[in-house]
Amino acid sequence: MAARLAVSRWRAAPSAAGRGPLLSCRRWSGAKADTVYDVVVSGGGLVGAAMACALGYDIHFHDKKILLLEAGPKKVWEKLPETYSNRVSSISPGSATLLSSFGAWDHICNMRYRAFRRMQVWDACSEALIMFDKDNLDDMGYIVENDVIMCALTKQLEAVSDRVTVLYRSKAVSYTWPYPFTMADSSPWVHITLGDGSTLQTKLLIGADGHNSGVRQAAGIQNVSWNYDQSAVVATLHLSEATENNVAWQRFLPSGPIALLPLSDTLSSLVWSTSHEHAAELVGMDEEKFVDTINSAFWSDANHTDFIDSASTVLQSVVGFLRPTKVSARQLPPSVARVDARSRVLFPLGLGHAAEYVRPRLALIGDAAHRVHPLAGQGVNMGFGDVSSLVHHLSAAAFNGKDLGSMSHLTGYETDRQRHNTALLAATDLLKRLYSTSAAPLVLLRTWGLQATNAVSPLKEQIMAFASK
Amino acid sequence: MWGGRKLSSFGNRFLGVLRSRCWSTQAEGARLTSSAGECQNQVSWTPQTKPWVFSEYRIMWFKSCRMTFACLNRMKIYRYPWRRLYSTSQTTVDNSEIKTFLALAHRWWDEQGVYAPLHSMNDLRVPFIRDNLLKTVAHHQSGKPLSGMKILDVGCGGGLLSEPLGRLGASVIGIDPVDENIKIAQHHKSFDPVLDKRIEYRACSLEEIVEETAETCDAVVASEVVEHVIDLETFIQCCCQVLKPGGSLFITTINKTQLSYALGIVFSEQIAGIVPKGTHTWEKFVSPEKLESILESNGLSVQTVAGMLYNPLSGYWHWSENTSLNYAAHAVKSTGQEHPVPAEFVFKGETEELRDKDSTNPGVQEELKK
Numbered sequence: 001m002a003a004r005l006a007v008s009r010w011r012a013a014p015s016a017a018g019r020g021p022l023l024s025c026r027r028w029s030g031a032k033a034d035t036v037y038d039v040v041v042s043g044g045g046l047v048g049a050a051m052a053c054a055l056g057y058d059i060h061f062h063d064k065k066i067l068l069l070e071a072g073p074k075k076v077w078e079k080l081p082e083t084y085s086n087r088v089s090s091i092s093p094g095s096a097t098l099l100s101s102f103g104a105w106d107h108i109c110n111m112r113y114r115a116f117r118r119m120q121v122w123d124a125c126s127e128a129l130i131m132f133d134k135d136n137l138d139d140m141g142y143i144v145e146n147d148v149i150m151c152a153l154t155k156q157l158e159a160v161s162d163r164v165t166v167l168y169r170s171k172a173v174s175y176t177w178p179y180p181f182t183m184a185d186s187s188p189w190v191h192i193t194l195g196d197g198s199t200l201q202t203k204l205l206i207g208a209d210g211h212n213s214g215v216r217q218a219a220g221i222q223n224v225s226w227n228y229d230q231s232a233v234v235a236t237l238h239l240s241e242a243t244e245n246n247v248a249w250q251r252f253l254p255s256g257p258i259a260l261l262p263l264s265d266t267l268s269s270l271v272w273s274t275s276h277e278h279a280a281e282l283v284g285m286d287e288e289k290f291v292d293t294i295n296s297a298f299w300s301d302a303n304h305t306d307f308i309d310s311a312s313t314v315l316q317s318v319v320g321f322l323r324p325t326k327v328s329a330r331q332l333p334p335s336v337a338r339v340d341a342r343s344r345v346l347f348p349l350g351l352g353h354a355a356e357y358v359r360p361r362l363a364l365i366g367d368a369a370h371r372v373h374p375l376a377g378q379g380v381n382m383g384f385g386d387v388s389s390l391v392h393h394l395s396a397a398a399f400n401g402k403d404l405g406s407m408s409h410l411t412g413y414e415t416d417r418q419r420h421n422t423a424l425l426a427a428t429d430l431l432k433r434l435y436s437t438s439a440a441p442l443v444l445l446r447t448w449g450l451q452a453t454n455a456v457s458p459l460k461e462q463i464m465a466f467a468s469k
Numbered sequence: 470m471w472g473g474r475k476l477s478s479f480g481n482r483f484l485g486v487l488r489s490r491c492w493s494t495q496a497e498g499a500r501l502t503s504s505a506g507e508c509q510n511q512v513s514w515t516p517q518t519k520p521w522v523f524s525e526y527r528i529m530w531f532k533s534c535r536m537t538f539a540c541l542n543r544m545k546i547y548r549y550p551w552r553r554l555y556s557t558s559q560t561t562v563d564n565s566e567i568k569t570f571l572a573l574a575h576r577w578w579d580e581q582g583v584y585a586p587l588h589s590m591n592d593l594r595v596p597f598i599r600d601n602l603l604k605t606v607a608h609h610q611s612g613k614p615l616s617g618m619k620i621l622d623v624g625c626g627g628g629l630l631s632e633p634l635g636r637l638g639a640s641v642i643g644i645d646p647v648d649e650n651i652k653i654a655q656h657h658k659s660f661d662p663v664l665d666k667r668i669e670y671r672a673c674s675l676e677e678i679v680e681e682t683a684e685t686c687d688a689v690v691a692s693e694v695v696e697h698v699i700d701l702e703t704f705i706q707c708c709c710q711v712l713k714p715g716g717s718l719f720i721t722t723i724n725k726t727q728l729s730y731a732l733g734i735v736f737s738e739q740i741a742g743i744v745p746k747g748t749h750t751w752e753k754f755v756s757p758e759k760l761e762s763i764l765e766s767n768g769l770s771v772q773t774v775a776g777m778l779y780n781p782l783s784g785y786w787h788w789s790e791n792t793s794l795n796y797a798a799h800a801v802k803s804t805g806q807e808h809p810v811p812a813e814f815v816f817k818g819e820t821e822e823l824r825d826k827d828s829t830n831p832g833v834q835e836e837l838k839k
Contacts, residue, residue: 036661062612063638180579188660203661399614400595401633406580408589 036189037065038404039394040202042172042215044070046089046146047366047383048208049153050098054391056157056164057102060398066164067200068157069192071171077151080111085145086234086343088261088269090248090377092141094469095384099152103159107152108144114262115139119248121450122330123435124303125443126312128450129330132464140464141248141377143261143269171195175205175218178361190361190405204404206363206390208383211352213368219359225352225371228432230256231279232349232374235270236340237294242266249333250375251298252435257375258297260333268334270294271374279346287339294336303438312447319455349373353425357414361405363390370421376428378467382421385469389416420469561698561707562646562674569747570626574649577627578657583745586779586786587629587693590721593777593786594692594797595633598719601772601799602688605715613638618687621711623675624694628654628668634690635667642682648672675707682711692721695760696753702763709767714804718769721777721797725754728793743781757792769800 038061041052052068055061091099091113099105117140122129134140157166176191189201207215216223237260239245245262256273263269272282272294282290352371357364366383390413397409434446453459576582602618603609610616616638622631625643627650635641635658645651651672658664671678689708698704708718723729730751737743757774764771776792779785786795 036663059611062610064612180581188657398612398636399599400592401599401636402591402595403632403636408580408592 035065035201037067037200037202039064039204039206040067040069040190040192040200041206041208042069042192043207043209043213043366043368044068044072044166044168045208045210045366046149046153046380047387048206049150049157050104050384051206051208051365051387051390052164052166053102053104053153053156053160054098054387055394056160058391058395058398060395061163064163064398067202068164068166069170069172069194070166070168072168074166074168075147075150075154077147080148083340083343084236084263084267084269085147086236086269086340086345087146088143088234088263089146089149089380090141090261091144091149091384092378092381092468093139094388095381096142098384098388099149102156104149104152104156107155108148111148111151112264113142113144113148114246114264115142116246116248116262118246119250120331120333121250122252123443123447123450124251124253124297124300125438126304126308126447127316127330128312128447128454130450130454130460132460134464141468143248143263145263167194172214175215177219177359180360202361204361204363204394206365207368208364208366209368211350211367211371213364215362216354216364216368219362221359221364222355223352224355225350227348227350228273228373229275230273230349230373231276231346233270233272233274233279233282233344233346235290235345236263236343237268237270237291237336238338238340239266239268240335240337243334245334247331247333248377249298253297254303254436254438257435258294259375259377260298260336268336270339272297273349273374276348283344283346287341290339290344291336298333299335305440305443307440308443308447311444312451315448315451319451323455351425351429353422357417358407358410360407360410363410363413365390369417370425372425373428373432375432376424376467378424378428381467381469382424385420386413386417389413424466561676561700561704563697563699566697567647569745570647571649573745574627574647574653577629577650577653584627584629585784586743587626589784590692590777590779590786591630591633593788594630594719594721595637597775597797597799598634598688598690598717599637601717601719605687605717610638615639619685620688620690621678621682621686623689623691623708624697625654625670626650628657628670630690630692631668631670632658632664635664639667639688641668642678642686643668643670644673644675644678645670646672646674675704675711679707679710684710684713686711686716687713688717688719690719692719695720695722695755696749698753701755701760705763705767705769709769709802712802714802716802718764718800718802719797720760720800721795722760723749723754723795724793725751725756725759726793729754732794737781741781743779757796757798760798764798764800768803770803771798771800773797773799 039055041048041055044052048068048070052066055064055066096105099108117134117138119132119140120129121132132140157164171194172192173195174193176193178188178190179186187201189203190205192200192202192205194200205215207213207219209215211225242265245265245268248259248261250257250259253274255275255278258272258274259270261269261271272279274282282293285293350371351373352367354364354369357369365386367379369386370382372379372382393409393413393416394404397404397406402409434442437443453463573583577584579585580588598620599614603614614637615634618639620634620639620641622628622634622641622643625631625645626647628643631641631643631654643651643654645654651670654670658668658670689711691704691708695701695704705718712718723733733744733754734749734751738746738748761771761774774792775797776789777795777797778787778789778791779795780787
């Protein structure tokens, strides 16, 4: 703790110096405005709205004032649209628990979602596969459209509007940070200036404004980031025939992973990460060709080589000898017949990680703190995990009468989440790099690795547990 | 070293009284405790006056010795009957202690500064106070668990403990003899409109506020204070007066053991610098047994005594079975029959009457307990 404090003091000094020009033009003196918000969440996306909701429903926040700032307009639905949205998320059981803690999960259940029980992940260059399966027939995860989640969160926010104020179409343009401890006449709160010129004061600012976070940039927090040479193509697909459709499929092609996520008995969502050129091509090509490309991506064994095949057979027989029950046969995903018109969209991918998640009176959550490749379906789950952890720490702090912006509990949140997120980020990046090649030695390595992991159940269970948090 | 300085400051006061032979200087003397500025003058006075009036000083030195080391308020009053007319404001506040705190007044709210251990002690003492107070109510408002409670924070310093209690909904009165501390505390709470309304600060000592706040407080908190007062007995009596029947008294302080000398003074102050030098005097540390006996003899029944341990590496405090260093105590004022308030006897005063009351007072307490 002392070391951490020393480091943070150390960090604060150069950054305070760096922040000098910003501060000097916006130092408040004298006039104390009427409302000081306890928490302001900047960014009303999935993670930001969930944060505001969780705080609004928290028992120790009943007399606190919370504000949510969202740059976009309020999204209202009179009724659920027939067509499925093309942006979906895989919600882990841990995230579902968070959403149900403030009643949003019930709304989602009343709208639509799809639970899946199994996940098959396999290689295009070999026979190796890993099958995640929950023995006790629990759900492994849920595929929910982002719009549905957003609608549920909005409904819950409306229900608690006496504690949580939501400002739509409000974007913060600048932030003023307080000095480390009270100096004569300088306000100890964070001041936020909105686009319309009004200002807000808050004891704690939570930055949930996405991977190009304005809050993070204004605070001068270093961000380790790089762009992948990949873009993701999403689409809503119609299956050839109605099936039980409760399996999530992902195949690692040399160009990138392609995933098929179940939406309903006849619909699935596609997430295909591939090179920028190929992605543009996919979005542009006509429907039939697109469907054929998808089917062959899942079924074709064109990338197999004899060498790898024989090597993997060897290991497979060893595994079969040692643990006869654990040999899983490769299954094929359902074939695709059509794609929804206008549902093909692409977006670029990258990795990002903020060096610090917290500063005095500031915390980053969601994509503002970390950005990950969608291959593991963990992006929004990490964000919801951040929300869980931060709400837990803030709730305890509020019950102890602490100043919400105090570093003592914010560093607790940071340590908690950095440990989890760094591991997941590193693993995802490693997997992405490992599977982006068709060079024989690496293919061999990953084939054997995958087969071995598939055979070791405790290891698979650990992986599933880690990803379900 | 500490003792010497203390003595000379008292010596000077009585010297001044004797030399001027004027009643008005007592008024000065009485006000000394609340004025830190005068206190500073006091200490610089000594070297000049000593050489000329050496013999007088020697006599006064003995008298001031008794004054300083007298634990019992009554004996002091017996010796110096003129004091009777004034409140006992001088009897619990130690001027030399005021100086130490004055020097560090501006550092109160630096969470990583000299007062970091006190900031982190809030993690123990706020839940301790909160949970024990919540036991006395049937149900509480979520979000404001202590709303409706009146708490007196004695020796509040910069308001480190008053603010969390205010945030939990209590109405807090924070008092401290050091003006500067109260100024800092006022300034800090002024930025938060909610706290501004809930907390009130006053620069005074406990004795000065006793009359007006008698029997109005649900809780009195004296955290890290009793090891700085001169007269613990009076202090506890005043705390008891302020409490409603059934009200709670919370004390956190340091035990008087060899370990507390080694770790609390030698290590913390001189070696590691965890606590600023000169903050504590080992002689004034109070053992839990002594504290318990004083509490019980004043009609406060001790509910909990728990040890606290500070880890200087992590900066966090922990509860412990061991009370040989820091400890926290919770006592409740009995709701039984009214028993005569001891402090009143102190003001009235023939010696015989006082002696009678000396003997009957503890007797009265015991009878009530039976």
